[in-house]
Amino acid sequence: QVQLVESGGGLVQPGGSLRLSCAGSGIDFSSNAVAWYRQYPGMSREPVASIPNGGGTFYHKSVKGRFTISVDYDRNTVYLQMNSLKFEDTAVYYCGARSTLTAQMFWGQGTQVTVSS
Numbered sequence: 162q163v164q165l166v167e168s169g170g171g172l173v174q175p176g177g178s179l180r181l182s183c184a185g186s187g188i189d190f191s192s193n194a195v196a197w198y199r200q201y202p203g204m205s206r207e208p209v210a211s212i213p214n215g216g217g218t219f220y221h222k223s224v225k226g227r228f229t230i231s232v233d234y235d236r237n238t239v240y241l242q243m244n245s246l247k248f249e250d251t252a253v254y255y256c257g258a259r260s261t262l263t264a265q266m267f268w269g270q271g272t273q274v275t276v277s278s
Contacts, residue, residue, distance in 0.1 A: 163187035163267045165256045170272030173246055177276070181241040183256030183269055191234045194259045197241045199252035200271075206255060210241060214261050223249070246276045 169181040196211035210230035211219045229242040256269035
């Protein structure tokens with residue numbers, strides 16, 4: 162059974178930083194793609210940052226240079242370091258992992274990030 166457990170969301174002032182964590186079990190991040198998505202109220206989830214199975218990193222243009230996705234393969238945990246946060250980064254953030262074998266997407270429970278002064 163695959164489980165993704167997120168932590169690290171919260172309230173932060175504009176210009177501040179947060180680090181989101183997502184601990185995975187039942188799926189090996191070293192051989193499957195991982196990603197962070199976010200969702201605004203009433204809208205679909207959008208990809209923010211990802212690490213495909215073949216390696217490399219991809220970022221939404223709105224977060225490039227501010228956010229960094231990384232994986233600790235020993236802990237099977239994916240992180241999203243978010244710096245220089247803006248009001249428009251306020252959303253629910255979801256960790257996702259896609260099985261290379263089945264293409265099934267697995268999701269964490271979501272964590273709220275609120276940027277407010």
